[in-house]
Amino acid sequence: MKFLDVIVVFAMAVSVIDGQSDDEAWNEYKKEHGKNYWFYIDGGLRDRMRKRIFLYRNAEIKRHNSGKFSTYTQAHNYFSDMRPSEWQRYLGANPTKIPSNIFSEETNTIDTQRRQSLPENLDYRNDPCMPEVKNQAACGSCWAFAATNPLEFAHCKKSNAPVILSEKQLVDCDRVNAGCNGGWYTDAWDYIEKAGGSAQTSLYARYNARRGICRFRKRMIGAKVSSFSYVKANDVVAMQEAMQTYGPLAVAMTVVNSFASYGSGIYDDAACDNREVNHAVVLVGWDTVDGVDYWIGRNSWGPKWGENGYFRIKRGVNKCKIENYAAYVVPV
Incomplete structure (x- = not known):
């Protein structure tokens, strides 16, 4: 639960990703990587959980890429909505x-x-x-x-x-x-x-x-x-x-x-x-x-x-x- 709580905090701090809303960025990510978490029986609970992880990862990526001294950049990929x-x-x-x-x-x-x-x-x-x-x-x-x-x-x-x-x-x-x-x-x-x-x-x-x-x-x-x-x-x-x-x-x-x-x-x-x-x-x-x-x-x-x-x-x-x-x- 502690890990998810941290994710929620960071996710709340990110409202727009490269000019996109959270929903737009999340839907585009799922489409690009062929992911679908929506299940009617859980009312979208699983989808929301994965979205929180994705938004947390996005905050980490933006923070890293805004630094001036690293020799590499980070990017979203298939792992972006996964727990470690x-x-x-x-x-x-x-x-x-x-x-x-x-x-x-x-x-x-x-x-x-x-x-x-x-x-x-x-x-x-x-x-x-x-x-x-x-x-x-x-x-x-x-x-x-x-x-x-x-x-x-x-x-x-x-x-x-x-x-x-x-x-x-x-x-x-x-x-x-x-x-x-x-x-x-x-x-x-x-x-x-x-x-x-x-x-x-x-x-x-x-x-x-x-x-x-x-x-x-x-x-x-x-x-x-x-x-x-x-x-x-x-x-x-x-x-x-x-x-x-x-x-x-x-x-x-x-x-x-x-x-x-x-x-x-x-x-x-x-x-x-x-x-x-x-x-x-x-x-x-x-x-x-x-x-x-x-x-x-x-x-x-x-x-x-x-x-x-x-x-x-x-x-x-x-x-x-x-x-x-x-x-x-x-x-x-």
Whole structure:
């Protein structure tokens, strides 16, 4: 009740949104995202509750975007009328799966010669081997999406044959990981290697954000794993070298409330620092703008979130622990 009480207070303080009334803004939001909460039996109670959350989120977005010092903006998206406990179902990296002794060594100095040998930028977003952004929906299967995308890309580069692989196979069949209750991308690659391969989505089953019966058969295989490895923790140049050599990297990061409302720009919220990771994403490039170094990340929340499904985040400062657990996969 305390959370809803706070929402009511902020909602009452917002009467007009960008020239629209509250009702107009709320109805437009629902139309854009295909949401309908009106039920005659409850007299619109559910709709009013969701509206209050939306207006509270709108106040937060306006407050953030009116600031002068942030390098990113927030925007409304599918999460704007959800409680934190609801949108957090879209996470799913399980930190208990992190190997205990791999990341203890930090790199505080970067060899100048190695740095100078790298290109100033790299961007795989529009590469012919990069599939469209997918949506894990309300299932903690980000680990599966973070595992399949680097394998899709690397397989395509090696065979010159684009492939769309099945996250549902991992959700259904990988018993080391826990389906919609979380997992870890290197464990997913280990499963794929031992199972004989990753199924093509078109041959396995349509992803439905639920764990079902494992239906994997060898005839479904679209790509195989030869090996996989971690990149040295907190070594930005090592991450760049690995990305150049092997393609996109699977990484884990810490997601906090502001990231759910990310709209564009270079994410820099200090609230995510020094907290446990809870989400798996893929790094697909890097660049610098106005003196700010950043990574280009690929999320699994659909193309309507962020920058067409992608995001940018500060590079070289281990923002949200995104430089701790980078890993790459090598296809057969």
